[in-house]
Amino acid sequence: MRTFVAAAEAGRFQDAAAELSVTQQAVSKRIAALEKALGVRLFTRTARGARLTVDGQAFLPHARDLLRSAARAVGSVRPGRRALRVDVIGRRLAPAGLLGDFRKAHPEVELDVVTLFDADAAVDAIRSGTIDASFRAVTMPGRQLPDDIRAVRAFDEPLQLLTGPGHPLAAARAVTPAQLAGQRIWMPGIVAGTEWAAYYDDLAAAFGLTIEVTGPDFGTEPLLDTLAGSGSLATFVGEQTRLVWPADHGLRRIAVRDPAPVYPHSLLWHRGNPHPALAVLRDHLRSGRHAVSAAGSWTPAWA
Amino acid sequence: MRTFVAAAEAGRFQDAAAELSVTQQAVSKRIAALEKALGVRLFTRTARGARLTVDGQAFLPHARDLLRSAARAVGSVRPGRRALRVDVIGRRLAPAGLLGDFRKAHPEVELDVVTLFDADAAVDAIRSGTIDASFRAVTMPGRQLPDDIRAVRAFDEPLQLLTGPGHPLAAARAVTPAQLAGQRIWMPGIVAGTEWAAYYDDLAAAFGLTIEVTGPDFGTEPLLDTLAGSGSLATFVGEQTRLVWPADHGLRRIAVRDPAPVYPHSLLWHRGNPHPALAVLRDHLRSGRHAVSAAGSWTPAWA
């Protein structure tokens, strides 16, 4: 591909060969091999060089795109000056959406999103320089952040109740946490010891809820299927969580108010991290309308 | 890259090897070679398979992107079911911008834009199936379209006058063609015998203009430089033409009215072309607000 682009730009195989530090014959063989693989002729050979055919013209922007893609791929892991790397809890949760907004607002910033196992791994990765920042709960009960880690409360995300159409609360426009006492709240896939488990433990204790965090995580589709078919099960989802409906199950998202439980997303980073894009991200968080803890909301005491 | 993605998805080199119909050792060597080339470790090898490192997680979406890019590249020249291929006169002129809008409105359509030498080549390419459609002047004086070519007037693009700050008309908000009689209009790079030359010939004859189409085309930058430094030269540009200012030269774009010369862009295609995206493009042209010949505009008699 690189040879093709070089030849297209130079207009002559010989110049492309010089550019790539190979012989003209090597360029000729490379182009011939590419043409054979594609089944079309990319250049018309003349006595004064090689000009693109129509197929070649159509192919050229795709070839450039592929080279750009390859450069971005290398740039994402290049030691030293790699792209900004941010850890999020889940790809479909609010932090991931926020990073999507950030990407749109700053398309020039190379950004990679990863998901680490837990908050401890995230802190370790931040300290070792493996990642640049992490969206996690700022503090866990009984845990203390190391001195070299900085954190800001980035934004709070209200929780909503997700139920099937047969649930007793399905028709409600909003519910209070007190109304949920006694209801079965099912949160499979929550690993004990993580900040999510701590959050839901506190939430359950504060309002007398029954939250089942047991059970393996089979993915969202089976969860949604089960919810849709159950008349008694419900689960919590973040307000900004984007679900992919496998089909229309008649699922209902119901606001929770008085007080509204909100999940406190925070941004963690290393004190001495010099990555220029990190400052851009922090500015974006500050300048955006990422409201923090409106009145009438609930967060755990440790947040 | 394909091996990396397969291994990341499978979680085990052996399964990826089966998927790719090679041995496990080959996959191991490929991954090792990629890691060596990148200078980072992409997988952590365990007794139960291979899991992505943080670097590997960051790399994975870029690898997928590269594979998609490669598939698009192949798709652009795949004989039979290739992407929709449309010829435009110039990459910075209105038809190219229109196709950009079309791309945004229909991101699912694979679209390639090419530029053929002249209208005859475009018609030949349409008849031979090399391209699917062409934005060209629908008819040339004295020429007749073949029976198997369909054409619709797609949209008319008003011309503007482009001058430097020292030009006598630089301060005008609008001019009439009659005012331009005697002024030097410079249109380098227009090849005699093309529809552009015919258009400007007719325009010059209709209003007594002096249009110099001679001279080779050195690109837009030298043209803009010359215009900016000249107190007497001017040129025509399409209203929707996007110029790249090399620097702020104080260039002025001045509307032309009473009547407004408009360039009649048309879409040409082959009667029997079954490409599904071609119908989408034609629908897009019909449904959009691509006004044709408003009152008070001028076009050549042959349009």
Add this chain to the structure above:
DNA sequence: TGCCCGCACAACCGCCGGTTGTGGCCCGGC
């Protein structure tokens, strides 16, 4: 603790992709 699964290393080898050498074609100049 022993088995077994899964990846790495070693040795081997075919062929891919580079080189040098040469031929042919097209265009421009004399």
Add this chain to the structure above:
DNA sequence: GCCGGGCCACAACCGGCGGTTGTGCGGGCA
């Protein structure tokens, strides 16, 4: 019209890349 030069294709050659088979090793799990 012939000659010359520039540019690409073809041929022959060869080293090493990338595949194979065979084997070693380490870490879970019974």
